[in-house]
Amino acid sequence: MQQNLHGKIALVAGATRGCGRAIAVELGRAGATVYVTGRSTRAQRSEMDRPETIEDTVDLVTEAGGEGIAVRVDHLVPDEVRALVARIDAAHGRLDILVNDVWGGDDYAEWGKPLWEQSLDGGMRMLGLGLHTHIITSHAALPLLIRHPGGLVVEVTDGTDEYNRKYRDSFFYDLTKTSVSRIALAQSAELKPYGGTAVVVTPGFLRSEAMLDHFGVTEQNWADGAATEPHFILSETPTYLGRGVAALAADPDRARWTGTSPSSTSLAQAYGLTDVDGSVPDIWRYFAEHGSAETGPIDPAGYR
Template sequence: MAAATGPDALRGRIAVVAGATRGAGRGIAAALGEAGATVICTGRSSARGNEHSDYDRPETIEKTAELVTALGGAGVPVQVDHLDVEQVRTLAARIGEDFGAIDVLVNDVWGAELLKGPPPTWNRPIWEHDLTAGLRILRLGLDTHLITSHFLLPLMVGKPGGLLVEVTDGTAEYNAEHYRLSVFYDLVKTAVNRLAFSHGHELAPFGAAAVAVTPGWLRSEMMLDHYRVTENTWRAALIANRPDGPTAPPGFADSETPRYVGRGVAALAADHSRGRWNQRSVSSAELAREYGFTDVDGRQPDGWASG
């Protein structure tokens, strides 16, 4: 793992990963667990049911919490719809009662992977998009983050050293120069970077920091399913004209597991000088170069370099 972290680097720290069910959220929760943190894993998909989720998938917050614990941390699953103000208010009250405060908040709520549409629908003008779906993307990608910060940040500012991580797609620099799929998607992913800047302005007087972090090309559960591969066989997706699934573009060779961005977040949380990152926007690859950690296969991929 990283030189900057180890199995006890975050022992005793309390982290909340909002949107921990799958993808980057699960990877971040797992990496915080590797470093010994107690991780409150929230999301809509639970063993108790996922009727409020936009996905019909098998991943659950309970499975994420089990992974956190198996890796050396303590996973605590809590089913929450982060669009529901009362549910998030209740979450904050529960955390305050059970733990008193939090050290790390990760805003990874998304849930619009299906709503953004397949590649043939990208780069179409707004009037050719479904407006209801587009506005739902904004709610899932922005309102959830704002609601979560409103209720949970008060639990972090009572002592210096807190860290807020806003997870997005693309750094502020990259997104400023590249149109991202559609007006709706572009707005959300650009705005989340700005959220880290805005929150960082508000958190600095309390000795806390906010950082926007983007993974590269993520080998999430949904991405692996799309290419009909597993984490063990993902390179098969690069084979041209393969009979058992679609062929991935060459850039997929530089894809990363969700644990890679997670290790970046863990390294930030363990860095006593984390305040130097306040209001910045960085990629998992940039953090890997800074802190020296690798992905689970020992590589340091940089999907943005090939993009």
């Protein structure tokens, strides 16, 4: 990608792994200075107990030719978020791109149980990690972002707005992921008078570090995971969405996207992008045309 975000300051909240990491790397590749935040550092892991760290993400940003700055932040703690924004303000006097990708709720998801049989403590923790963190971060960061016209807010969720009309089979997961879309819609309205843009984006079936581990595969032999979960043949790398978000951020006409909910595929098609293997996976169109109940092998032709 052409270096066309030089001079832009980005904050990727929740950039330790997955889509947040990939978005940070691609923003850096395009020339932005990227603040990389999360709770997992080389000195201390978060409750997810994963090996990825914010310092590792910064190394990847540097390898891509960008400038990354790692700051450990618990985005559930308003004082820590306010201190982060004050640091960005003191160093640069502006914030051009805010990406809210904080999650960390996988361990609290309970599937196939009604609300009253799920852990209330676990469910409320999920809402905190996946929803309150986004609100707290935007509350602190938006006054800096609107200081200059043209600011961009990207909320990251799971599922297109169309797909999420169906219940996601877990009360707290469903509520968290659909509410992120409403946060984006609200911000699109509130940023409009300031020349700002807000969108909510979603990957498809994401080959995150945790998902590769779950299926016992690596990025080199990822397709073997389809033997366990047929839809995995339509999966995508985090870079796919990362490329799309970087292209969106660099688009001088990005305001046309405000209030919308593009998928990684929608962005790829609009900007002429591909995943790292040259494909254009589109699991959401597959679900729309075939449903999501298949148990046998899936032919990916026409969907990647």
